[in-house]
Amino acid sequence: MKPQYQHELMTSFMLWFDHELLQKGEAYSNQTGSFYYSDDTRLPNEYKSYSSPYKQWVNDSSINGDTNPIIPSSLMGSGRNDGIIFDFENGRIIETGGNFGTNNTITGSFAVKDFNIYLTNETEEDLILENKFELNSRYAKTETGVNPYDQMAPAIFLNCEYMRNEGFAFGGEEKTTNIVKAIVLAENSYQLDGALSIFADSSRKIISKIPFSKHPSTEYGDIKNGLYNYTNLANTYLTANPYYIEDVTVSKFSEKKQGIIPGNLKIGFIDFEVSANRFPRS
Amino acid sequence: MATLNLQSEINKKLAPQVRPEIRKLFQRSFQKKKNEMIAEFLNHPVTIEIKGGVDSTNVSGTLGGGSGNLFSFIGFDSKDDPIDPILKILEQISFDYLNTSTKRINYRINLPSAKEIFAATPMPWATGRSWAKGIETGISGLGFYLRKETPNSRSGLGVQSPRKVRKKSKFKNVKYISDLIKRYEKEFSNLQI
Numbered sequence: 001m002k003p004q005y006q007h008e009l010m011t012s013f014m015l016w017f018d019h020e021l022l023q024k025g026e027a028y029s030n031q032t033g034s035f036y037y038s039d040d041t042r043l044p045n046e047y048k049s050y051s052s053p054y055k056q057w058v059n060d061s062s063i064n065g066d067t068n069p070i071i072p073s074s075l076m077g078s079g080r081n082d083g084i085i086f087d088f089e090n091g092r093i094i095e096t097g098g099n100f101g102t103n104n105t106i107t108g109s110f111a112v113k114d115f116n117i118y119l120t121n122e123t124e125e126d127l128i129l130e131n132k133f134e135l136n137s138r139y140a141k142t143e144t145g146v147n148p149y150d151q152m153a154p155a156i157f158l159n160c161e162y163m164r165n166e167g168f169a170f171g172g173e174e175k176t177t178n179i180v181k182a183i184v185l186a187e188n189s190y191q192l193d194g195a196l197s198i199f200a201d202s203s204r205k206i207i208s209k210i211p212f213s214k215h216p217s218t219e220y221g222d223i224k225n226g227l228y229n230y231t232n233l234a235n236t237y238l239t240a241n242p243y244y245i246e247d248v249t250v251s252k253f254s255e256k257k258q259g260i261i262p263g264n265l266k267i268g269f270i271d272f273e274v275s276a277n278r279f280p281r282s
Numbered sequence: 283m284a285t286l287n288l289q290s291e292i293n294k295k296l297a298p299q300v301r302p303e304i305r306k307l308f309q310r311s312f313q314k315k316k317n318e319m320i321a322e323f324l325n326h327p328v329t330i331e332i333k334g335g336v337d338s339t340n341v342s343g344t345l346g347g348g349s350g351n352l353f354s355f356i357g358f359d360s361k362d363d364p365i366d367p368i369l370k371i372l373e374q375i376s377f378d379y380l381n382t383s384t385k386r387i388n389y390r391i392n393l394p395s396a397k398e399i400f401a402a403t404p405m406p407w408a409t410g411r412s413w414a415k416g417i418e419t420g421i422s423g424l425g426f427y428l429r430k431e432t433p434n435s436r437s438g439l440g441v442q443s444p445r446k447v448r449k450k451s452k453f454k455n456v457k458y459i460s461d462l463i464k465r466y467e468k469e470f471s472n473l474q475i
Contacts (some may be wrong), residue, residue, distance in 0.1 A: 123424035130357045162455065179419045247397075251410025269408055 003212035019230040027114035028063035035106040036145030051145025055091030058111035064113035069111030089221030184268035208234035307475040
């Protein structure tokens with residue numbers, strides 16, 4: 001199936017959301033640490049995976065702050081040209097050459113996001129009450145590599161549950177409105193308030209419509225062509241009928257109900273009303 | 283020689299005198315329309331169901347029409363009256379004199395926006411969210427709804443549990459406040475005596 005309106009909306013929205021949080025909140029920390037060999041049966045046999053203790057890594061080079069994020073392009077002298085894949089999504093490297101042995105000590109530096117961002121189809125109740133998230137092990141006493149593909153908190157889950165079209169102008173132009181819900185699972189109230197505050201201020205902003213094919217990540221979580229700059233990418237597509245954030249409401253999960261949530265995660269909700277004018281029948 | 287525009291003079295001179303009488307006539311039409319709007323709100327299946335409290339049935343069909351009801355599903359306390367704040371806002375609908383033009387007196391109708399009503403209808407478990415808006419765009423939590431009497435339940439009937447006890451079904455959104463306000467904006471703007 002070809003990518004449809006909702007595919008492009010959620011791709012564009014997620015890239016914008018990630019950038020906004022990292023840039024406005026400087027919601028990342030630079031880390032230096034070891035990589036641990038981990039067997040991953042989903043990878044081809046000749047690929048070896050070495051996981052850091054943290055996921056997800058920052059891959060957007062347009063982020064700058066008091067300390068700019070470290071976006072790795074080489075590790076102990078080996079880079080993409082030597083067959084290293086940087087899996088930013090899962091906080092690891094995948095080696096396709098013969099640079100490292102499974103017993104080697106590998107170390108490197110990278111920037112870890114304060115919040116992992118995920119697109120999800122799971123309902124809020126499933127995310128909040130059923131799933132038990134591992135915490136990014138930045139405070140763990142014994143450092144180990146994180147399991148690939150596990151969803152880890154602190155995290156923000158984005159979900160689009162609602163879409164409606166209504167007539168806008170003669171000639172078939174319609175206003176399409178989507179409700180995009182973000183469920184924030186934070187480690188503490190400070191972190192939760194920070195995320196809610198950033199996005200409460202995003203009302204009436206516009207989001208570039210980035211084509212599905214321009215998503216910066218490869219199937220292995222690395223950056224296409226080795227460089228991703230959200231600002232440049234967004235500016236390239238800014239004129240192509242952008243999305244408009246009509247309204248944002250933020251809310252915290254009731255303290256009274258906190259007792260039924262597994263773990264000590266602080267929960268918040270951000271509800272975005274995003275619209276675009278389009279010709280859905282053409 | 284100066285000429286007198288008689289019609290203009292009549293309009294100018296008579297308008298202030300007839301204004302109270304016209305206001306009375308307009309008040310009558312306005313009140314009729316306002317009552318119609320409030321009645322429509324009170325007769326909406328969602329309003330009826332929530333107004334019915336913990337014992338109501340799912341007449342709105344939002345929960346698949348099966349067991350359970352919106353009042354308990356949303357998580358209201360048994361003593362809550364979630365409809366009352368909306369009713370109070372609707373009862374405050376009023377009109378003021380705006381201006382007079384030729385053969386026409388204009389009144390401004392003070393109709394609440396859907397946003398104002400959403401602000402007055404907080405979810406019991408996340409006060410920044412509106413249950414009234416949720417009726418239109420979706421409310422989570424159905425999978426954890428138990429039709430079971432328990433002292434721990436806020437409403438005395440529904441309870442949220444960390445484990446799913448019933449096959450998950452989808453909350454069905456229905457038109458509610460936004461639709462009502464939008465339609466009556468048109469109705470009021472076409473109001474004549």
